[in-house]
Amino acid sequence: MRRHHGRELKEEITIRNCVEKIDELFEKMREGVRNAPVAVKELKEAGRPIVGIYCTFTPWELINAAGGIPVSLCSTSEKPIAAAEQHLPRNLCPLIKSSYGFALTDTCPYFHFCDIVIGETTCDGKKKMYELLNALRPTHVMQLPQTTEHAKSLELWKHEVIKLKEVLEERFGASITDEKLTSAIKLKNSINAAALRFYDLAALPDPVVSGKEIMLVSDYIKFTFDYEEAIANVNALTDSLLDAYKSGLRRVSASKRILITGCPMGKSLEKVVDAIEAPENSAVVVGFENCGNLKCTHYKVREDIAPLDAITEKYLSIPCSVMSPNNERIELIRHYIKKYRADGVADVILQACHTYNVESHSVRTALASDGIPYIAVETDYSQGDVGQLATRFGAFAEML
Amino acid sequence: MRSIGVDIGSAATKCALWDGNDIICCITPTGWTPKESAEAAVVMIKEKAGIAPDAPGISVTATGYGRNVFPADKRVTEISCHAAGARFLVPEVGMVLDIGGQDSKVISLHPDGRVADFIMNDKCAAGTGRFLQNMAVHLGCTLSDFCSIPEGTVMQPINSMCTVFAESEVIGLLAHGIAKEPICAGLLDSVAQKAVTMISRAGGSGDICFTGGCAQNGMLRALIEEKTGRRVISHALSQYAGAIGAALIGAK
Numbered sequence A: 001m002r003r004h005h006g007r008e009l010k011e012e013i014t015i016r017n018c019v020e021k022i023d024e025l026f027e028k029m030r031e032g033v034r035n036a037p038v039a040v041k042e043l044k045e046a047g048r049p050i051v052g053i054y055c056t057f058t059p060w061e062l063i064n065a066a067g068g069i070p071v072s073l074c075s076t077s078e079k080p081i082a083a084a085e086q087h088l089p090r091n092l093c094p095l096i097k098s099s100y101g102f103a104l105t106d107t108c109p110y111f112h113f114c115d116i117v118i119g120e121t122t123c124d125g126k127k128k129m130y131e132l133l134n135a136l137r138p139t140h141v142m143q144l145p146q147t148t149e150h151a152k153s154l155e156l157w158k159h160e161v162i163k164l165k166e167v168l169e170e171r172f173g174a175s176i177t178d179e180k181l182t183s184a185i186k187l188k189n190s191i192n193a194a195a196l197r198f199y200d201l202a203a204l205p206d207p208v209v210s211g212k213e214i215m216l217v218s219d220y221i222k223f224t225f226d227y228e229e230a231i232a233n234v235n236a237l238t239d240s241l242l243d244a245y246k247s248g249l250r251r252v253s254a255s256k257r258i259l260i261t262g263c264p265m266g267k268s269l270e271k272v273v274d275a276i277e278a279p280e281n282s283a284v285v286v287g288f289e290n291c292g293n294l295k296c297t298h299y300k301v302r303e304d305i306a307p308l309d310a311i312t313e314k315y316l317s318i319p320c321s322v323m324s325p326n327n328e329r330i331e332l333i334r335h336y337i338k339k340y341r342a343d344g345v346a347d348v349i350l351q352a353c354h355t356y357n358v359e360s361h362s363v364r365t366a367l368a369s370d371g372i373p374y375i376a377v378e379t380d381y382s383q384g385d386v387g388q389l390a391t392r393f394g395a396f397a398e399m400l
Numbered sequence B: 001m002r003s004i005g006v007d008i009g010s011a012a013t014k015c016a017l018w019d020g021n022d023i024i025c026c027i028t029p030t031g032w033t034p035k036e037s038a039e040a041a042v043v044m045i046k047e048k049a050g051i052a053p054d055a056p057g058i059s060v061t062a063t064g065y066g067r068n069v070f071p072a073d074k075r076v077t078e079i080s081c082h083a084a085g086a087r088f089l090v091p092e093v094g095m096v097l098d099i100g101g102q103d104s105k106v107i108s109l110h111p112d113g114r115v116a117d118f119i120m121n122d123k124c125a126a127g128t129g130r131f132l133q134n135m136a137v138h139l140g141c142t143l144s145d146f147c148s149i150p151e152g153t154v155m156q157p158i159n160s161m162c163t164v165f166a167e168s169e170v171i172g173l174l175a176h177g178i179a180k181e182p183i184c185a186g187l188l189d190s191v192a193q194k195a196v197t198m199i200s201r202a203g204g205s206g207d208i209c210f211t212g213g214c215a216q217n218g219m220l221r222a223l224i225e226e227k228t229g230r231r232v233i234s235h236a237l238s239q240y241a242g243a244i245g246a247a248l249i250g251a252k
């Protein structure tokens, strides 16, 4: 009896220590995201080339090997959309409008500091937007083949990867050696591994973190340019969460587990996570099969083949809806439904995003045949539909 | 156990009381403060049932767009409530079609009555009562005129689904001397078409229970039946389906 008591006491102390550590790390991450513009400014002043990127398809490793700092410009704020509509049609995905609007009004610190932008021919709206963006900042667009099923695709994409390498070398007077590429690959793989280890907490029987917290960690990783520090902090967070969990702490009480998929998530789309995680729903987001999240971290760049080939292969295999066919996305969703024990899937689609909107039918059909409840919501960056989202996700949770 | 359900909609607040055997219902306009309308509706239903205002042991479940402003014992979305209410009114239906003042929705049900899937249209007036309301203004008629279109009226097709464009189309038709009745019939057809699109998106088969403010319109019901080839059943109390469902869920 006494012994039992001693163990309980020990667990209580572990939990208390862990909770302190967890709060501290989350706060540090919030702070890191807040200070990211300053960090970019300092890197710029230290003479580091800043390279703006919008998409998961951009080979991060090449930019890193060229000594550059890849910075995500993919915007999720409603503010600059009105300005963007001076040049762009209203009926366009808000991600594209917001990104362009920030550039046009020079109100995004990251765009302000960037020397060059790298884009890809992904969806129609984005690739045409890059043509306009080029007038504001030198923009290099990689020609992305839209299938992985054709041998020639890999050849073309490799050609584009090599061209990007040359563009970066020339622009920054750098030489991207195999050695540098290999260590960039190792670095990015270990960042992704730390992220994935954190995301995989969702494989435990009870939820460990909320969807909002997952978004915070993703943002922190995206906007931390001291990569070793990011890895260390994310790993420390995962360790503390695991220790606390093993000692019996349950930070999140929710019985219904939702996997999110669809268009890239960001600050303005936190409203979706809020609607799902509203207390009366007893639901929690266990993972994001989206860009900036599982869609990038799930796939490793191989370290056992020539670095340029390894990069070519990994980036072409990203299951984004601009690819056709894109069956791999459904397999990825299925994989994480199983691994994260999801009870349902929420497809978050931005207004006027044709590729994700059309693909929604395939995802719905595939999941219906698996008996997995599925809901698709179409939204934008305004906060006008929070009531509608609450009703939809409330009903979805009641349905599970 | 006695249980009250309040469905706080944008135009009307519907209230139902379930005493374990029977349902009684009442309705009141929502007005500017949904919370007060809901409170008034609860008082009203208790009066109607001859229950003292402070009688203990009666749970109140709120649903509808105003459900969060009202201090209820339970809050449930209108999807689950409409499903439960429709199944109560018309047992064994496989689908619920609800066309209300502001929105429309289709809910498909599992054989045991649980919600299997739903599609909502709450972003656009097309296909809702609001669409008809807006058009009524231009036609100089009231919503009830849409219910009394003489049989045998030849319909004037309306091509625009969108309220804004349909408005100018209707004004143009009136200017061309087209009578109101054929235009009304055309507008109903447009609402029916929108509903049919939602129904076919949701798929499934079997009878459809038609609820909401527009469910009393016989011509609309017949049009949807004709276009889907499925039986569309409306019930005298179908406007109260949400409130009835809330009362039933609250009693569980």
Ligand code: SF4
Pocket: A054, A055, A056, A057, A122, A123, A263, A264, A291, A318, A320, A321, A322
């Ligand atoms: S969703 Fe596709 S196009 Fe959009 S950022 Fe991700 S990979 Fe790029």
Ligand code: SF4
Pocket: A093, A094, A095, A096, A122, A123, A124, A125, A126, A263, A264, A322, A350, A352, A353, A354, A355, A356
């Ligand atoms: S969300 Fe869709 S439309 Fe918008 S940039 Fe991505 S793929 Fe293109």
